[in-house]
Amino acid sequence: MTSASDEKTGQNHIQGLERGLAVLQAFDAEHPNRTTTELATATQLSRPVVRRILLTLQRLGYVATSDGQWTLTPRVLSIGQHYTATHALTELAQPHLMRLAEQTSESSTLATLDGNEVVYIARMPVRRVLSVTVAPGTRVAAHATSLGRVLLAWESTERIERIITESGLPSLTPYTVTDPVQFREILSTVRHQGWSMVVSEREEGLISLSAPIRDHHGHVIAAVASSTSTGRASPKGLREDVVPVLVDTAKRISRDLGNHVPGVPLT
Template sequence: MVKAAEEKDYVQSLERGLSVILAFSDHHPRLTLGELAELTGLSRPTVRRIVLTLEKLGYVRAEGRYFALTPHVLALGNAYLSSLNLTEVAQPYMEDVTKVTGHPCSLAALDGEDAVFLARIPSRRVMRHTLTTGTRLPAYATSMGRMLLAGLPDHEIEEFLRHGQFPRITARTVTDPARLREILHEVRRQGWALVDQEFEEGVRSFSAPVRDSGDRVIATLSMSVPAGTLSLAEIHGETLPVVVEAAREISKQLGAPAPR
């Protein structure tokens, strides 16, 4: 059988190599060949060849029978950030937001079903979760994720709602696809998202869109605050407007058209 052009151009070995890299996480920082085979669904001999190749290239190091990623992997993410130039533009605005509000400010982009942190300006306040560049959070249960999802075309939102998994994280987590659809359309209409303790008990988060020259939502500026520190009324009246305005200024620097 003659393969279609797109199938002939598909490099399966590259797919397998990336799947091995992505198998490592904060829950699995060190893995054996057997564990990598189980997590990726690849055969042990295939995983062994991939790991040895990655080790030779400097992306993986051996620790006895375990393997772990090396800092060289960060070069892959840095290539994306450097080409986008987004974090360089956003950095001073994020610093100003944290200085004015006293709360950490984050920049994130959508990757599949997750919101991924591109940059973060910390504050002196201690939050339960350690969030750094590369941290992934479920899009459906976070303000940054909902803002990013709301920026997608309708057919992509429907695809996400049809095939996504929405487990309950806290007692407040919205898991019903129909309700999530309503929320995403509301977020799109109002131009910001707010999540009240759906991802973490005692934490409220809110986000605003960062747009490019084509008026596409390419990232989101967000903030998380302790529920006991700021009421919803204070968020709406004091901190959310600061985040929204900073996101608009970043978008303006990226060539986005003026808000309608």
């Protein structure tokens, strides 16, 4: 007898995805190269089905073929890389976030860019910052946050233009920058000074500062932020007192990721 739970599971089941993963998993250290027939035997799928899956994976860049043999491409590493990198970064950054929160007496946050949005992946709370919810997993539009601007500042011009075109620059408060020309100028300033400050653009009274985190290649892969309110601090005071601490924190996390940052002690 089929239960309601079983029926629901069946309705949510994507057979094509399951078969695609089965084909990918059929490659291993002992069988790095396989023919379509061998893959069909290994997965117990029909040869025409396996061929369609392989052609799809080839178009996406995950497999390649030569002389009738199929093989995985290095792109498959990206599937696990995002999970590994994100979780390793979160664990590595926790003591730095704690130290930043202690030094500033304000909450600290770690985030990455996913598509057109900022995704918070770690947070060290000190006190509630206005009504903004920033628990890990929270997603927000990138354009109106200091984190988003840091993460976008070192992106390609094409990526920035695509985000402006696809998502626009919607107004979240009366202070949100919505003009594309002004937004591009702000990103240029962020690149030049190495950090970002946003005041009342996501929520009135909220001030956030962010700095970039770089991997061992020097690529910006995440950003760290410190948040407060206009009732507790002024932009001028934050620029003088918090920005140096924030930038130093970002450099220390980057150093731990293998990025050589001049001026940061190794102890």
